[in-house]
Structures are given as C-alpha cells and as structure tokens.
Amino acid sequence: MSTQSRDFRGVIRPVGAVVLGIGVMIALCAGVAVAWDRLSPDLTRPQGGSGALGISAVIVCAIGAAAFLYGRQFVSERISRREALLAVSLIWISTGICGAIPFVLGADMSPVDSFFESVSGLTTTGATVITDIETRLSRPLLLWRSLIQWLGGMGIVVLFVAVFPNLGAGGKHLFRGEVPGTTAEGLRPRIAETSFALWKLYTALTLLEIILLKVLGLDLFDAVCHAFTTMSTGGFSTLDDSIGGFNRPAVEYVIACFMLVGSVNYGLYYGLIRTGHWRGLVRNIEFRSYVGIVAVAVVVMTILNLGVHDQVLTSFRYSFFMVATTISSTGYGTDDYTAYSSTALSIIILLMFVGGSSGSTAGGIKIERAVLMGKQAIAQVQKSFRPASVQLVRMGKASISAQVLSDVASFFLIYMGCIAVGVLFVTLVDGVPLPTAFGTMLTCLSNMGPAPFHQGPDNFAAYSAGSKLFFVLAMLLGRLEFFTLFALFLPGFWRR
Amino acid sequence: MNIVVIGLGEVGRHLLGVLDKEGHDIVAVDSNPKAVQYAEEHYDVASIVGYGASEKLLKVAGAARANLVVAVTNHDEMNLIAALGAKQLGAQHVVARVQGTAWSEWTEGIRYGLLGVDVVINPRVLVAQELSRIARSYGASDVVDLAQDKVELVQIDLEESRVLNKPLSAVELPPHTLVAAVVRDGDLFVPGGADVLVKGDRVYLIGRPEGVLVAERLFSKEREARRVTIVGGGVVGKALARELLQQEATVMIIERDLATAEEISGEFEGVQVVHGDGTDGALLEEEEVGTYDLFAAVTRADEINLMAALLAQRAGCKRTATIVQRADYTSIYRQLGIDIVLSPRTVASDQILRFSRGGGLHSLTVLEDGQAEVVELTASAKCRAVNKPLHRMNLPRGALLAAIVHGDDVIIPRGKDIVHPGDRVILMTTKEARATVERLFRPRGE
Numbered sequence: 001m002s003t004q005s006r007d008f009r010g011v012i013r014p015v016g017a018v019v020l021g022i023g024v025m026i027a028l029c030a031g032v033a034v035a036w037d038r039l040s041p042d043l044t045r046p047q048g049g050s051g052a053l054g055i056s057a058v059i060v061c062a063i064g065a066a067a068f069l070y071g072r073q074f075v076s077e078r079i080s081r082r083e084a085l086l087a088v089s090l091i092w093i094s095t096g097i098c099g100a101i102p103f104v105l106g107a108d109m110s111p112v113d114s115f116f117e118s119v120s121g122l123t124t125t126g127a128t129v130i131t132d133i134e135t136r137l138s139r140p141l142l143l144w145r146s147l148i149q150w151l152g153g154m155g156i157v158v159l160f161v162a163v164f165p166n167l168g169a170g171g172k173h174l175f176r177g178e179v180p181g182t183t184a185e186g187l188r189p190r191i192a193e194t195s196f197a198l199w200k201l202y203t204a205l206t207l208l209e210i211i212l213l214k215v216l217g218l219d220l221f222d223a224v225c226h227a228f229t230t231m232s233t234g235g236f237s238t239l240d241d242s243i244g245g246f247n248r249p250a251v252e253y254v255i256a257c258f259m260l261v262g263s264v265n266y267g268l269y270y271g272l273i274r275t276g277h278w279r280g281l282v283r284n285i286e287f288r289s290y291v292g293i294v295a296v297a298v299v300v301m302t303i304l305n306l307g308v309h310d311q312v313l314t315s316f317r318y319s320f321f322m323v324a325t326t327i328s329s330t331g332y333g334t335d336d337y338t339a340y341s342s343t344a345l346s347i348i349i350l351l352m353f354v355g356g357s358s359g360s361t362a363g364g365i366k367i368e369r370a371v372l373m374g375k376q377a378i379a380q381v382q383k384s385f386r387p388a389s390v391q392l393v394r395m396g397k398a399s400i401s402a403q404v405l406s407d408v409a410s411f412f413l414i415y416m417g418c419i420a421v422g423v424l425f426v427t428l429v430d431g432v433p434l435p436t437a438f439g440t441m442l443t444c445l446s447n448m449g450p451a452p453f454h455q456g457p458d459n460f461a462a463y464s465a466g467s468k469l470f471f472v473l474a475m476l477l478g479r480l481e482f483f484t485l486f487a488l489f490l491p492g493f494w495r496r
Numbered sequence: 497m498n499i500v501v502i503g504l505g506e507v508g509r510h511l512l513g514v515l516d517k518e519g520h521d522i523v524a525v526d527s528n529p530k531a532v533q534y535a536e537e538h539y540d541v542a543s544i545v546g547y548g549a550s551e552k553l554l555k556v557a558g559a560a561r562a563n564l565v566v567a568v569t570n571h572d573e574m575n576l577i578a579a580l581g582a583k584q585l586g587a588q589h590v591v592a593r594v595q596g597t598a599w600s601e602w603t604e605g606i607r608y609g610l611l612g613v614d615v616v617i618n619p620r621v622l623v624a625q626e627l628s629r630i631a632r633s634y635g636a637s638d639v640v641d642l643a644q645d646k647v648e649l650v651q652i653d654l655e656e657s658r659v660l661n662k663p664l665s666a667v668e669l670p671p672h673t674l675v676a677a678v679v680r681d682g683d684l685f686v687p688g689g690a691d692v693l694v695k696g697d698r699v700y701l702i703g704r705p706e707g708v709l710v711a712e713r714l715f716s717k718e719r720e721a722r723r724v725t726i727v728g729g730g731v732v733g734k735a736l737a738r739e740l741l742q743q744e745a746t747v748m749i750i751e752r753d754l755a756t757a758e759e760i761s762g763e764f765e766g767v768q769v770v771h772g773d774g775t776d777g778a779l780l781e782e783e784e785v786g787t788y789d790l791f792a793a794v795t796r797a798d799e800i801n802l803m804a805a806l807l808a809q810r811a812g813c814k815r816t817a818t819i820v821q822r823a824d825y826t827s828i829y830r831q832l833g834i835d836i837v838l839s840p841r842t843v844a845s846d847q848i849l850r851f852s853r854g855g856g857l858h859s860l861t862v863l864e865d866g867q868a869e870v871v872e873l874t875a876s877a878k879c880r881a882v883n884k885p886l887h888r889m890n891l892p893r894g895a896l897l898a899a900i901v902h903g904d905d906v907i908i909p910r911g912k913d914i915v916h917p918g919d920r921v922i923l924m925t926t927k928e929a930r931a932t933v934e935r936l937f938r939p940r941g942e
Contacts, residue, residue: 081537169516169540189498189521189542 004496009074011087014174016067018091018160022098023061029147030054033140042139042221049138052106060098079170085487088157088177092476095156096122099148106141112465119472121145122152123479124361126235126331126449129461129468133240139221142238146225152479153232153262153361154202155179162195171195177484179359198266201273202361206231209258216250230258233361235331235449244334249317252334256324260294263328263356285396286357286368290327293354293367297323297347304344326351329363331449333458345452352446363447363478365415369408371395376405414482418445422474430467444474497521497852498562500587501541502548502578503569504531506821506841507593507619507848511566512539514845514866515852523557526569549577551585560585564851567592568844579613589851591615593844596731603738606847615851619844623819624735624794626843630817630836631724631790632743634709635716637698637836640861641705642872643901643920648705649676649861649870652715653835654697659715665689670710672908673703676898676924677868684867684926686896700863702870702898702922704906718815721789722746725813727774727804728795729753729760732819732840736794737764748783750774774804777811786812792836793818798825805834853934858920868926870898877917878939887911894926895933 030053037050076083099118103109109117113129120127126149130136137145151159157178161171172191188194206227213223222238229236239245243255268287271280281287301319302312309315318335325332326348337348355364375393382389392399422441426432432440435453440460443451450458460468477485487493497520501508504526512535515522522541525548526532532543546553548569559565565582567575572594579592592613605622608615629639638651654660659667664675664687678687679698693699701711722745726733729751740747741764748768751757761769772779774793785791791808793801793816801818808816817836820829829837842862850860850871861870875882881889886897886909900907901920907913915921925933 167540169538172536172540189523189540190519191540193521 005494006082006496007074008083008086009071010076010079011083011090012067012071013075014071014079014087014160015090015094016064016069016071017164018064018156019094019098020061020064020068021160021163022095022156023057023059023064025147025151026053026060026098026102026144027057029144030057030140033143036143036221037139040220042219045142046135046138049102049106049140053102053140053144055105056098056101059101063098079167079173081173082487082493084170084173084177085484085493088174088480089476089485089488091157091160092122092480095148095152096472096476099144102141102144106138107136110465112468113461116460116468116472117145118148119475120449121148121234121236122156123447123475124149124153124232124234124329124363125444125447125475125478126229127443127451127471127475128236128449128459131459131461133238142225143221145236146228146234146238149232149234149236150206150228153234154199158195158198161192162199164192167192178480197270201266201269202231205258205261209254212254213251216248216254218246218251222246226255227258230255230330230332231262231361233259233262233328233330233356233363233447235325237332242333243321252317252321255332256321259324259328259330259332262330263360263362264290265357265359267359283396285371289371290357290367293351294323294327297327297351301344301347304341304347307341308339322348323351326448327354327356327362327364329355329446329448331443333450337452349442349452352442352448352452355446363445365412365446368395369411372400372405372408373412376409411482414486415445418474418477418482422470425470426463426467429470430463440471441474444471445478447475447478497564498558499523499852500525500554500557500559500562500565500582502526502557502565502567503575504528504535505568505570506823507568507844508566509535509538510823510841510845511568511848512541514849516540518852520852523562525553525557547574549574549581551581554578554581554585559587562587563589565590566848568848570595572596576611576613576616579616580611583612583614589614591617591848591851593617593619595620605843615847617844617847618731619840619847620731621735622843622847623838623840624732625739626838627732627736627792627794627817627819627836628739628743631721631740631745631792634712634720635718635815636712638838640870642859642861642870642922643899643906645705646901646904646906647702647899647922648708649700649702649898650708650712652699652701652712654693654695654699654715655717656695657715657717660693660695662692663689664691664693667693667714669714670703670707672906673701673707673711674898674908676700676702676870676896677863679864679867682864684864686894686924686926700924702924703908719789721815723788724748724790724792725750725783725785725788725808727791727793727801729756729769730794730796732794734760734763736792737767741766748785748788750779750783775800775807777807780804780807780811788813790815790817792816796821798822802829802832802834806832809833863924866927868894868924869930870922870924872920872922873937875915875917875919875921875937876939879937881921881936882915882917882919885912885914889915889936891936892929892932894929896924898922898924 030050033050096119100114103114103117104111116129155178157174161175175191209227210223214220225238268281268284298320301323302316305315305319321334353365354370355366356362358366358368379391379393419441423437426437436455439451439453499515499520500523501511502525504524516539524535524541524543527547529545532545536543544557559582565587567578569575575592579590583590590613605618605625610616630636633639636650636652640649675687677684677700701708724740724745724747726736726749729749737747749760750770750772752773754771757769757771770783785808791813793804795801798821805816805818815835818834820837820839823839823841826837846860846862850857858872897909899922900909900915
C-alpha cells in the first residue's frame, strides 16, 4: 500500500467561504447591537461590546477572505466524501474559533474560556464558563452568544449548502457530514432546496416565538435572545438564573412548548405544510414514541415531584419544563433539580441519553435510534428460542436494513465508549468524583448544558484548561454524531 | 422541471448527470440498490429502490406532478408499463425506451403515441439509421438529419485535402453550406473567416443536403460506401441492412449464430449472409472485407465490435465503424483508429434530453461530450430574436444561427437575413453561450 498522503487543499475555499460568512454575521450583529443601544438603551446591563464585535468582524472577514482567495486555485470539480468530512469538521472548528474572538476582546475572557463558550453555543450545548452573565456580558455580546447558538442549531453547513446551490452531489456529502441521521431522506430532490426549506421553517418558527414572548411581556431583547436559543434547543440565557429568573409561568410554558417543537423532525413539519395532512406526522413512529415518552415522563415526574412542590399545578409546571428542557437537550433551568428524588433524577438522566428526534436540532442518541435498538434487541431475544424465524426490524412501514442497524449499534457503542474515556480523563485531570465526571461527559456529548451531580454552582468555570478543551471536543463529537469527526482520526482517511 | 428517471443503467446515469447539471428536480428509481446508491453518491437527486412499473412506486416518486417521466430500464415491457402508468397518473410527458423488435417492426427509430406513450425510442434502430446516412456520405464520421431532412449536419475528420492551411474565407464552400464548428485537440470553437484548418481537425459542416454532399468531397477523399460488411445480425444489423438495401448498396452480414444467419438470409433478399465469427481474422481475409468500402461491427458486445473492426483494418478495410455501449469509451476507440464510433446510449439520451428543455424544441444534438449542442426549434412570435436582421440579434460569442427553415425554403443566413415568427431555426451553441441563446429564443415572459 502506498503511504502517500492525499491532497486536501480543495477544502480551503469552502471553509474560507463559511468563515467569511461568519465574519459578515458578526458585523451584522454589531450593527444591530449599535442601533439597538442607540434606540432603546438598557442601563441595567454592562455597556459597550459592539466595538469588540466590530474588530472581530474585521479580523474574521480578513481570515475568511484570504482563505477563500488562496483556496481558489485548488478547487476540485466535485467535493468528494473525504473532502466533505474534512470540510465539515474544519468548518465547525474554525467557526468555533471565530465565534470566540468577540468574547476575548469584549468580555475579558481567556482564549480557552472563550473557545469553550463559543463551541458550547455552536453545538447548542449551552454549558457555560461564565458565572456572572448579567454583570459581565454587554447586550451586543449576549446577542452574539445567542446568535451563534441559533446558527449552530439548524447547522452552519446546512446554511452553506442552501446559500451555494451549485455544489451538486458534493453538497449532499457536506449535508450528510453535518446531519447524519439514520434516515436522511430529502424533503426536496435537490439538497440545496432541502437546506433552504429547513432554514425557512426554522426561521419562521423562531419569528413566531419572538412574537409570542413579546406579547407575553418580555423585553424585545430577551425575547429575541431566548427565541434564538430555544429553537436551536441550545439553552444560553441572558439571565444568571436562566428562565427561572423571569418567574412567569406563561413564559415558561411557551418556551417549553417551543423546545418540544424544536426537537421534532423538521421533515415532518415540511410534509405537513406541503400536503396539509396531519397523517404523515401522526403516523410517524418516531413522533408517536416521542409524544409517548414526553407524556409518560411528565406524569411520572409530576407525581414524584409532589414531594418538592406541594401543589399539583406547581409540580406540573416545573416537571413539564424540566422534561421539555431535558429531552430537547436545551438545558434551560427553572427549578433546582438537586432537590429531586433519585428516581426523578434517574428519569432526567435517561431522557438526556435519549434526546430528541432525528432531523431536529436536539442532541442525544435520538428517539429513532433508541426505538430501533429496542426492536432489534427484542428480535434477537426471540431468535434465541426460534432461530429459524425471519423477522425484519420495521419502522412504520419501512423495513430497516442490517446496514442501518449495525450503524445504529456502532453509534451506541461509540457513544458509550466516549463517556467511558471521558470519565477516565476528567477524573484523572481534575480529580472530580465519578458521578460528576459522568454528568459532565453526558451533558457535553448529548449537547445538553447543565451537568447533573455537579459540585457547587452548575457551570464549567472551575475546570482546568485541558478539561475544557476536552469538553469542546466532546461537544463537537456529539453535535456531528461522531462519525464525521472520528473519520479524521483514522490513518486510512489521509492515505491515498 | 420535475423529472422521474426509471432505470439507472448507462442511459439513466448519463441522463442524471446532464439533468443534474441543468438544475432539475430529479427522482431516480431502480430496483437494484447498488445502482440507486451509485446515483445517490454521484448526483444531487432523490432516489427510490423499487420496481419501476408499480403504481405505488410511481405515486411515491411523484409521477403525477412530473413534467417528464423517462423509463430506460433494460426491460422493454417494464419501460412501456411504467410510462403508461405515469401518463395515467398525470405526468406531462412520458418517454420509454425499447430495444427489441418483438412486437413491432421498427422502420422508424422513434414512434409517437405508440400504445399511448408519448414517445417510444428504439436507440438501436436510430443508430442503424445514422450509420446508413454515414455510409451514404463522402467520408463523414457522423451525419445528423435536421428539420425533417431539409438540413444536414456532418462531422468530418480532416486528413490531407485542398481546404487545409488557408484561411476559411479562401475556401470556396458550395452555396447553402457553412463550417459550424471546428474541434482541435479536443476543444471546440466556432471558426471565423480568418481561421485556418489543419490536418487532424474535426469539422462540423451544416447546410442543405445536396450542398453538404458537394462540400464533403472538398473536405475528404473518401467516397460513398457502395459495399458494406456488417458484423452482427441483431436489431442494429438488420435495421442497417434494410436501410442500406434501400440505398441499393451491396451488403454482407457476418453472423455467429446459425439460426439467426438463416433467418436473415430468408428475410433479406440479395444480402450475402456468412455464418462465422466476426473476430476471426482468417474469415475476414477469406471474405475479402478489404475490398468493401465500409466495415460496421454492430454486435451487442463492445469487445467483439472493437476486435472485429481492428482486424478489418488490418485486412485492408479503409473505413471502419462500431457501436459502443459505454459512451465514455468513444474517445479510446477513436484513438485506436476506428473512424466511426456511435453509441446507442448517446443517441437515446439526445432524444430524451430535448424534453427536459421545453419550449418548442424539435431536436437536440450534443456534440463533443457536451461542449456544444445543435438545437432545432420554432421561433415564437413572442421571442426577442424574431423580425430583426441577424446582425442586430446580438448572438453571443460561440453561438451560430446555422439555418432558417422558412416554409419549404432553407436559408443559411447572413447578416441581413431575418427570422420570421413560425420559422424553424437551427442553432449551434457552445455550452457557455447556451443560456444567452435560450433567452433570445424563449418567448418573452416565460
């Protein structure tokens, strides 16, 4: 076998284009923030910050433009699978770095902390290293922090594919690199139109939530920021106490509902709009399982939490929000779950494992995979006493191929393996207790945010720089669903 | 345009490649998961694994909303049923390919409305007809009839001749003909009066058939093929023999299968049928194929065709022709010295692609792997190009208005000629100029 390495310079241009786009986004964000501060200043928050955004925009645009122009000479006719995987990985890493620059310049944070915050936003994890959000971050920076989460929610690469429709089949490889999923059926025959349709839906839902939150009496700034981080199921808040800081049941219910909406497969919404029939949505096995899990979890949690909250309605309010924020992997908080019973906490952990539906903005293993693994397990058990029986695993009307099933199984294996390795790493480097390490790894890999079994305040400020970078990797792995990033670690990927 | 392609063999894949580049919404269907996976990987299309002629599948594939449904699987019957089913669901245009002759005597390569299918194409018959036109020409390596045979486009590979090494303006072309394009080292360009032809160029001549015939003699030393050897007595071989007999040529068919050979001998009077292997050099010598004007290897196996043609060359035959199933092998065949290489796949896809363009297109001929194309269309009263002299039409570089068919009259236009509404025009455009030309000839507001 020849050990010559491959020529991957073809990815410089697309990565440059995305970085340039992020630069433009920072500039837009700065512009909006300046206008906002001028038209309706809010003196309760720290001032400034738009200057830092402006400088960051210039830096990021310059880097992006340089890479784009330099990469022009290496353009390949069509983006291959390998190039797509590398490009998607590089796009996420470089966007994370670019997104961190405003925090370094504007909020006096260390580069590692800024990088953690930026990637936590992009991957819609929502874990934070900032202990004093309300006194440290000015409004321009808060807006940027919410905006990167919104961009990461539906996916930067999906946006890129929508904006550059002439990528052809290469666009499809890119799309798959970011949105793997077991059923990657397109909404439209062409991938660019699919991407565009997804972003339109996402934007429309976000606008709807902004309007609703505004009607319910939230400040427009808070409404925009929270809508950005709800639809992306991210979980960054502008308040130290997250959603609980508003202490308004109506706002909590609206946000909980939108979190649940955001963790349903967007393809189902698209089908609903196009055909006008509820049938496709209602008959979908994953959707049914999702609704079932949410309903059961809410009822059980409400009962279990009667010990913490005396009244049924209060218990329902907090339990409903807790289930929604967990299964959607958003990570907003309204309630102190450390007071919960162990059973309630176990349910939360299980929900974190499962996560939302495939094709949504939520993280975790995904309901579809969980259902498939369950069915496969039952089929195998049945084979133990009836070896001759032929029983294909079915999802609705479609039978699932062995290839997909082994994909799902290896996904699960990798997921558990990552948690195991992560627990070893974190307990070794930071010396935290085992449950704490487990909680942090689970929250990063499922892009959740708050970490159960945490000691002290629920954020990541206290960890060492090495652990923070390790968490960054875990968040990226979880968001890109392992295969894309892990492919780069195999030597065969680089060899000819 | 919404397009469904059923069958992802050579033609299906080729169509996907072209249609994908043109930006259509395509659904690709095949019963073989491997073929579907290939399409998924290489083209930006949606895909379904399934039996193409099933009603359920056609519904899922969106045949009801499709502007064009193309059935090009390897099974004639499945193609016809799929096309019919799609038509019944409401597809705008349906096209089916058939390859056999079992239930219809094919004297035409294309039949419209057969069994209720808009267009049924038999590419093998089309290829045979093209071969017979080439046989009739003087040294052309391809001949395309346009505007119901009123205009002819021929391809000639230049060897020694009188037109070389002087400006094109000094070459006295017969009236009503022109050099539409020149291919040099694989690159196609539209020549001007100052361009000089050199040995090894390939030229495309266009004009009235009688003028083109005269021009051919100017460009090539070959003569019309009066005696033709055909290897393979299948669909192509028989159709070719039929066409050649109509041109009163002498035909010899070499066929390996005795029963088929006997059947051909019974069917065609005056054809010399030889039972034997076309790749048997001794047989070719014995039958003196070197004394024939043209040797056409048209079996279904590419390697047999190639070997037979190479052996015929060695036996002294000056012009050799083959058909090739894998269209991408064409250039290799040419390098090996085969004069005429035709692909049923390309012929079929040319016929199908014209439906993907819409807007009064009568024919489409793709030249040199898509570097340029010749289109034939009716100029609508509402398009920008009508009622103004050619020199004010603002045709882009790389585009050529090659002929105007006004009633029965064919005009090879000059600067002052005008396209009237309802005229049929024949345009040659490079792929760069295509969008601009389409804008000129598309009815305004469409």
